[in-house]
Amino acid sequence: MTKTNGSVTGVNGNMVTVRVEGAVSMNEVAYIETRGKRLKSEVIRIRGDLVQVQVFEMTKGIRVGDSVAFTGEMLAVELGPGLLGQIYDGLQNPLPEVAAKVGHFLEPGVYLEALPRDRVWDFTPAAKAGDKVRAADLLGTVPEGSFTHRIMVPFGFLGTYTVKSVAPAGSYKVTDRVAELQGEDGTVHPVTLMFQWPVKRAVTCYAERMKPVEPMVTHVRLIDTFFPVAKGGTYCIPGPFGAGKTVLQQITSRHADVDIVIVAACGERAGEVVETLKEFPELLDPHTGRSLMERTIIVCNTSSMPVASREASVYTAVTMAEYYRQMGLDVLLLADSTSRWAQAMREMSGRLEEIPGEEAFPAYLESVIASFYERAGIVRLGDGKTGSVTIGGTVSPAGGNFEEPVTQATLKVVGAFHGLSRERSDARKYPAIHPLESWSKYTGILSAEAVRYAHGVLARGAEVGQMMKVVGEEGTSLDDYVVYLKSEYLDAVYIQQNSFDPVDAAVSPERQKYTFSKVVGVLGSAFRFKDKDEARDWFYKLRQGFLDLNGSEWKSDRFAQVEKGLQSLIDDRATGLDPKAARILETLEK
Amino acid sequence: MKKVYSRIESITGNVITVRAEDVQYGELAQVSTRFGISLAEVIRLADDEVSLQVFAGGRGISTGDEVRFLGHPMQVSFTDSLQGRIFNGAGEPRDKGPELSENLIPIGGPSVNPANRIIPREMIRTGIPMIDLFNTLVKSQKLPIFSVSGEPYNPLLARIAMQAEVDLIILGGMGLKYDDYLFFKDTLEQGGALSKTIMFVHTAADPVVECLMVPDISLAVAERFALKGKNVLVLLTDMTNFADAMKEIAITQEQVPSNRGYPGDLYSQLASRYEKAVDFSDAGSITILAVTTMPGDDVTHPVPDNTGYITEGQFYLKNGRIEPFGSLSRLKQQVNGKTRPDHRAIMDGMIKLYASYKDTLEKKAMGFQMSNWDAKLLKYGELFEQEMMDLSVNIPLEEALDKGWEILASCFDPQETGLRTELAEKYWPKARA
């Protein structure tokens, strides 16, 4: 097949118009040759012999008449062993290698191989000659860190193939041939440890998509208990600037109970990624005892990097997530911020002079957001194993107002909503997820009834708080005031969590259940108080004690000691337990 | 030699089109009009139709004026003799010094590879307690001052520049009032800092297109000095004028606006400038302090809003003071753990009490009873505003910390402050303990 060529006829920002001779396909990659550089770009519109491409680089210096080479391939990423621990840009260029090659700055036109070519892997064959295989079936394995990396039939192989040969166990580079597969038409295809997959196509090599039910434990109390996320589910974190979206994702990327985390820093600050990439190699994954970096891939297309590759970056990230899912692993993709991705689409749409929708976002915004989140899921693979991709995206709404197109389109498709509130972050109540406005459709680590009970106290406490603003403390009854104090107490000791405290930063589900039952014990009790001052002093003391408990190592001597002190404080004042709370406590103990 | 074109096809706002060949996107041209020569930048190519944005504006341009392409994009001279000089947004001298043309460098270059960045680690001292103590400024930080117009943001900027220990100050003025321009010049001169200052100043009277060039020119020069090992402080005032210039130009070009008339790429445009702040592991650094005036004191206005999403916090200037609420230095925790052991505790403790003071003020305004505790808070709040928040206070961090303990001791008992006992034992003023 001869490749199509063309020449530039126009430049407008990062959109270039090209006159072509021959066939081109949508989303095909083309290189613009200008002044000794080859600038990567992607076809985004075809009209007769005029093709519009978005350029993944600054377009300064391009001239009318510059030649353009079309590759015949869609924008794709490399999949194979060696992805873990990497730091890529939105087009899967390994950034440390780029730095080693061209220095401090991201010079345009520098594209490097995503997977190290000289590294060797210990291959153990799993298939044998004569086996019938389909896309994503197992051919062999190589160890990658603590994982058994499955070498699979490339996802693009349609139909059934017969294994002609498999390489013997031994050391191979990613480009070495490890198998030969014969198609139904008799042609023989070599297979290496790596292959390519177009990022904008979802990988669908599975037997069945299942309903996400198993909680994905984040070790954040407010999430796991109140607004849980399921493995294979989706959730979003909208919030005004500075409310704590990035910090929340950073905490999750450290502590989430998943096999692999992919961090997509999409159009945000470079400095934030630096924290992750300098700190992760030093931190240990509690499950494997290895460096956290070994379970992490960072895709980083920060705000000053080219906008078109920002648009591509979330797809690059989700494609790698799907790849590891095919190995029966649980993968979490954290995208910060999906609004920047939507804005990249908006910029391009404007240059294409498409009819704008609300706030100038393109009319297809909703469907694009929906199909991105649809790439999450828990699936049963061909061999019966399950694997999952969970997607959590932050949203940065203009003016912090959730009534805007990106937040609204996202809320329509996700399974959980963790809305951050300016009020709570200003009051330094972290994580600043609003406990009354957020929701989740997934089941968490506790029964719905138990959660509802605590939630009810919170809602009533908030009502009393509102009322008190009008009538003052004097005008509030002691009973109402105690409800208010209970809700404040629940907020302070359970909903808020100190992510910088070594113990409180990550709380196991077992401990969450235990603490929760202690808290319900207080919420459901009636207390003997002379007046409001006495009630407030007592609750402050209780709160202080509980915070000490939160800071004590689980099941340590100190924990037991603090708990004992708390219990006697409670017993001192409690006069009886609400039957509903008693029932919840009973089920919690089971 | 480049060809000269003497037929301008169209003139809309500041944009002219000519039919020309072999022109680069982003290339610079000279337009000769009867008012003199202006630079213009290629902003669109469509076949042989070239659109250029004229720096001096479209006013008075005739279809018969000459356009000469220069074969290169916008450049600025980078030499040590820039120091002490003043230029306009097009890079032409505004003082009486000579035009500089050696060692020309392009502006608006690519961004720093994130993999080569380092975690910020050094505090910049300003002598302002609301900054040093409560929201520490950090080398390589990008931080705007959010302010209503009329607040003393330029004096604040000048003061920080004078006190900060940096090698070089670059002032980028956008839509600056002439008086403010003179103010900066005089202040820097009196403080003896003019020789380590470079100014790129666009005043309110200058053509709007030149306003757009100011951040890029300032930052391109800053970047080169930083690569040569200098710690550079870049002051950008006022970025809202920069955004408004973009808005004006986008609208005359009939771009679809996204939010209150601002173009859809406002975020990316602002970010590509602010992200130039950097600390090179093997060279110098760039710290950016900017001013963002907020129309109507509205933080949700698109300019402060987009800025807040980009920068590493903000100082919120209101009623002549830096407000503790609404102000944030997101990098402070990188440095305030290594100053003095009581720094973080005093920072958190005093702010919490000040928040309680505000609640008490509200209660008081509603006419509710004032308790003993409320009275203490009222005393505390007033002292805090006088001795800490007032911008005339100019003391090093250590003195500010000591003063913090004094204020606390004159209002409260140690256990009422919520500060850890061992800290109080060490720092609580002895006479009162």
Ligand SMILES: Nc1ncnc2c1ncn2[C@@H]1O[C@H](COP(=O)(O)OP(=O)(O)OP(=O)(O)O)[C@@H](O)[C@H]1O
């Ligand atoms: N859980 C937390 N504990 C303590 N401090 C926090 C927490 N979350 C956020 N913060 C504080 O708030 C600041 C801003 O948080 P973060 O960077 O996560 O905001 P953001 O919502 O991502 O903002 P933006 O939209 O501008 O990126 C942090 O630098 C930190 O000081």
Ligand SMILES: [Mg+2]
């Ligand atoms: Mg963020």
